Amino acid sequence: MDALAGLIAELPDGMVLTDPDILASYRQDRAADPAAGTPLAVVRPRRTEDVQQVLRWAAAHRIAVVPRGMGTGLSGGATALDGGIVLSTEKMRDISVDPVTRTAVVQPGLLNAEVKKAVAEYGLWYPPDPSSFEICSIGGNVATNAGGLCCVKYGVTTDYVLGLQVVLADGTAVRLGGPRLKDAAGLPLTKLFVGSEGTLGVVTEVTVKLLPAQHRGATVVSTFDSVSAACDAVVTITGKIRPSMLEFMDSVAINAVEDKLKMGLDRTAAAMLVASSDDRGAAGTEDVEFMAAVFTEHGATEVFSTSDPDEGEAFVAARRFAIPAVEAKGSLLLEDVGVPLPALAELVSGVEKIAADRDVVISVIAHAGDGNTHPLIVFDPADAAMEQRAQQAFGEIMDLAVGLGGTITGEHGVGRLKRPWLAGQLGPEVMELNRRIKAALDPDGILNPGAGF
Amino acid sequence: MDALAGLIAELPDGMVLTDPDILASYRQDRAADPAAGTPLAVVRPRRTEDVQQVLRWAAAHRIAVVPRGMGTGLSGGATALDGGIVLSTEKMRDISVDPVTRTAVVQPGLLNAEVKKAVAEYGLWYPPDPSSFEICSIGGNVATNAGGLCCVKYGVTTDYVLGLQVVLADGTAVRLGGPRLKDAAGLPLTKLFVGSEGTLGVVTEVTVKLLPAQHRGATVVSTFDSVSAACDAVVTITGKIRPSMLEFMDSVAINAVEDKLKMGLDRTAAAMLVASSDDRGAAGTEDVEFMAAVFTEHGATEVFSTSDPDEGEAFVAARRFAIPAVEAKGSLLLEDVGVPLPALAELVSGVEKIAADRDVVISVIAHAGDGNTHPLIVFDPADAAMEQRAQQAFGEIMDLAVGLGGTITGEHGVGRLKRPWLAGQLGPEVMELNRRIKAALDPDGILNPGAGF
Incomplete structure (x- = not known):
């Protein structure tokens, strides 16, 4: 604690927070890592020079520093460590x-x-x-x-x-x-x-x-009675044109969103795609017509196109609302696995099988055009056995994605929660390369130890 | 040479070349680095496994390996080293x-x-x-x-x-x-x-x-009697729209191209811009009309638009032909400096001043929309004093770009020829970061030593 007194003295008043309630509120990010520690202090620098002082101090005392943005991370990349510092950049807002x-x-x-x-x-x-x-x-x-x-x-x-x-x-x-x-x-x-x-x-x-500024383009929404038909439609589209958005929701997500928003979504559909083109003028309309035709060819049960941006935006909002809507059903383990596009259907059906095997609800939403999916594993935190099954499913989904030539994370990062699965994707030589770069830049390992790789 | 015999024995027949004429032909890339050495051998692997064998052998004997593509580099990144190996990937063509x-x-x-x-x-x-x-x-x-x-x-x-x-x-x-x-x-x-x-x-x-596939769009070509007016037009355009090409040629380049191609380019112009839009349909035409209007507003002496892709391509070909056309006037030192866009006019006028001060011809062509310029310094290799003045100009142009917040290389790389100027751009701490990464990945320094940073 003598070390900490030194840091408090060095930095402007109020920049170092040690109130236990405040420390508690910085222990976890949205991943709610159960292994989170309690930091020694939270530091909220305002200038680059403040950050330099924190790191010089941390280096001198070999104290771990966990950098943190707004704490919305979904992989535990900002999980606090016992005896470490949380360095929040929230006050640096120019x-x-x-x-x-x-x-x-x-x-x-x-x-x-x-x-x-x-x-x-x-x-x-x-x-x-x-x-x-x-x-x-x-x-x-x-x-x-x-x-x-x-x-x-x-x-x-x-x-x-x-x-x-x-x-x-x-x-x-x-x-x-x-x-x-x-x-x-x-x-x-x-x-x-x-x-x-x-x-x-x-x-x-x-x-x-x-x-x-992006042109506000045209949108097409379509439902399917088969997930694989929807995935096949995605691959047909991305091979030919460049939509500005190509999103997927499964039946669980459709129903969860409909429960909340009551938009009239087809509750019996197995999958829904929302796709847009922001190309200007006739080109955007052509793209949307092309996508609508592809959906129809792939057996879509309903296809609705609109060139009214506000109408299109309502469907995008429905897709954006899927995570909170599913979250209303229980606690979530939020996946971020990606695969090469042709494996998308196999990934989604593999996730369905894992859900059945582990007897948990898993909703798949996806940035389908990227092959990047977010299976949302729902569990009741009061049911320890179910939580354990959810954890098993969490790992199995990552193994599934890697087996399909995919990645354990498309856009959320590895953080702390996905770390046990990283070597399975990268292999020992690439893991070693990661460690060599880390050692070259942070030889004492004070920066976010245990996160990333 | 015992070491080399080992390599020859390990690799398939004919993969290791030691004929002096062949070695001579792999000493330099297009930068014609005068400090080039003569390699011990040229190796042309066909498979990843061959490359692995070469590097294992080189690591064991601490022999430098210079990787080489087709030798078209303009910074001496593939300059051979005395006693080293040139590893050419030219036979790996799947x-x-x-x-x-x-x-x-x-x-x-x-x-x-x-x-x-x-x-x-x-x-x-x-x-x-x-x-x-x-x-x-x-x-x-x-x-x-x-x-x-x-x-x-x-x-x-x-x-x-x-x-x-x-x-x-x-x-x-x-x-x-x-x-x-x-x-x-x-x-x-x-x-x-x-x-x-x-x-x-x-x-x-x-x-x-x-x-x-890219849509073959519309093109506009324009001449100006002032370089700064042309540069101002560039900045006005890139702030508003996304052209698919926005190229600049100065008066020397225009005349050199006209000497060879006799297209009817305006030899009295100070600058020429060639710009395209590949947006489909009316959007592309609108973009080209917008650019034509901007050129006119900035005092263009001539503005010619075409939605005929072949006609447009003729002007692009003229721009592509600028380097060989200027090269016909003497030997070239080819720069690749870039600046933030608002500094483009200042960079070009600074280069003009350097040309005057050093009494050499310098032609500026540029990927103007990126702020990336290629000043071509022309000299007579038989005139040692002129060659020295050209070398001085070469360094002064990089210093000028760095002084304007720019880079010594936008797309050619540092190679060996630009290395003396790199620290001036990056500063000692970033140079040290480069070296730390290098040491972590190639501790014995066998890979392309002396190139890059």
Whole structure:
């Protein structure tokens, strides 16, 4: 505790929090890792220099630092450690938009939605759109290389990060990349930090690339009485055109959303697809007509297209609402497995089998156009046996995805909860490569130990 | 030479070349590095296993290995070293296209143009298009994170690499990433290797993401009597829309091209812009009309638009022909500096001043929409004093770009020729980060020593 007194004295008043109730509220992120510890303190820096002081202090005392954005992570990447520090970037909230270079310089604590809003004032668009965009921070998005619904056409966070300011494990602050659209000077270190889950450094500033405002396009919604028919339709579409969104909900999700929103969704459907095109003018309409025709060819039970953006948005909102709607049925273990597109149907049917075998409800929603699915495993936390079966299913789904040539995480990161399954995907040599990079950048292992890999 | 006999014995007949004429032909890439050495041997593996054997052998004997694609690099990234091995991937030429996942698995020796052609048979498109696309290999493109003309809308090589097979310095072969559109498992190592210039491993297989065939759109060509007016027009356009190409040629380039192609280009113009939109239908035409209007507003002396793709392609071909056309005037030192877009005019006028001060001809062509320029410094190799002035100008242009917040290389890589200027851009801490990663992956420093950083 002498060490901590030193940190409190070094930093501005109120920046280091030690109140037990506050510490308790920073123990877990949304993954609610049951193994979470209680941190020594929560530090909420305002400037890069503050972060440097925290890391110099942590390095000197060999104290673990868990960087944290808004705590919306779903893999336990911000789980607190006993005796460690939680470094929350929530107070670092500056943004400056440069409409001329179509870039913005953003501090990590700003919400994704706030970035979108700030740049929209200049007629610009920051594409990455995790479902949690209204509550998650850019810093967390960079740490996990967050995705979302638009990725099928517009890519993920790393595709929009041109530069970073990062504080390294020893407190050194470095600038990587910058507002240059192409830069091949030196190793691509900016890219190395995006998705590194706070294990290599603390990001204190992000330079993002922006696009002109997205055209609000046309949308088609379709229901199927067979999951595999819906998945086949997805593969037919992505082989031919570039939809701006291509989302999947299974029967459990459809019913959970209908329970809450009462939109008139077909409760008897096995699957629903929501697809959009944001191409301008006739091209967007053509794309939607093409997708509607593909759905019909694949035996869709209902196909509804609209070029009214608000009407289209209602279906997107239904898809976005699927996680909270399913969550109303119990506690969730939230998966993020991805597969090469042709294996999508096999993944979904494999998950159905796991649900039956383990006698738990699992709802599959998916960024189908990316092959990235979110099986939501529902359990009653008061039923220990069911919780254990849910945990078994959680692991089995990751094993299933890896067996299909897939990944244990498409966009949420490994965090702490998925770590036991990572070696099964990467193999021992690639795990060793991860460790070598980590050792080179954080030799004492103070940055988010136990997370990421 | 005993060591070499061992390698020759281990590998299939004819894979290791030691004929002096052949060795001489592999000493340099297109950068014609005057400091090039003579290698002990040239090895042309056919399989990943061959590459593993070469690297195991090189590691055991601490012999430097210079990986080489088709030798079209412009920074000396494949300069041979005395007593080292040149590992040419030119014989590794397999490709398999998967139209369902819209991906292809490509060996490094295939030409960029061959990849484009192979995937076009499936109605698909591999976007990155360095000007050398007909003679450069995918392996070299991955090593340098190559760009091209389409990058202003479609990004660079790293944006299309989903997975790699890489042989590490000790001969271990690893698979990174794969045919998954989103993958957040472990550190983003795939991204680390793209642009690492053969310093961290030898890429033996690349999984690339493909797009549906590009729509052949509309093009607008415009001349200006002022470079800064042309640059201002560029910035106005990129702030508002996403052209699929936005290229710049200065007066020297216009005249050099006109000397050769006799297209009727305006020899009195100070600058020419060639811009395209590949958006379908009315949207593409609108974009081109918008760009034409912006050119007019910025005082263009001539504006010509066409929605005939062949007519448009003739102007693109003129732009592509600029380097060979200028090369006809003497030997070239070819720059690749980039700046944030608003600094483009200042960069070009600064280059003009350097040309005047050093009394050499410098022609500027640019991927203007990216802020990535290629000043071509022309000199007579028989005139030692002029060559020295050209070398001075070469360094001064990089210093100028860095001073404007830019980069010494946008898409060609640092190689050996630009290395003295890298620390000026990155600073000592980032240089140290580069070296730490290198030491972690290639502790004996056998992979392309002296290149990259």
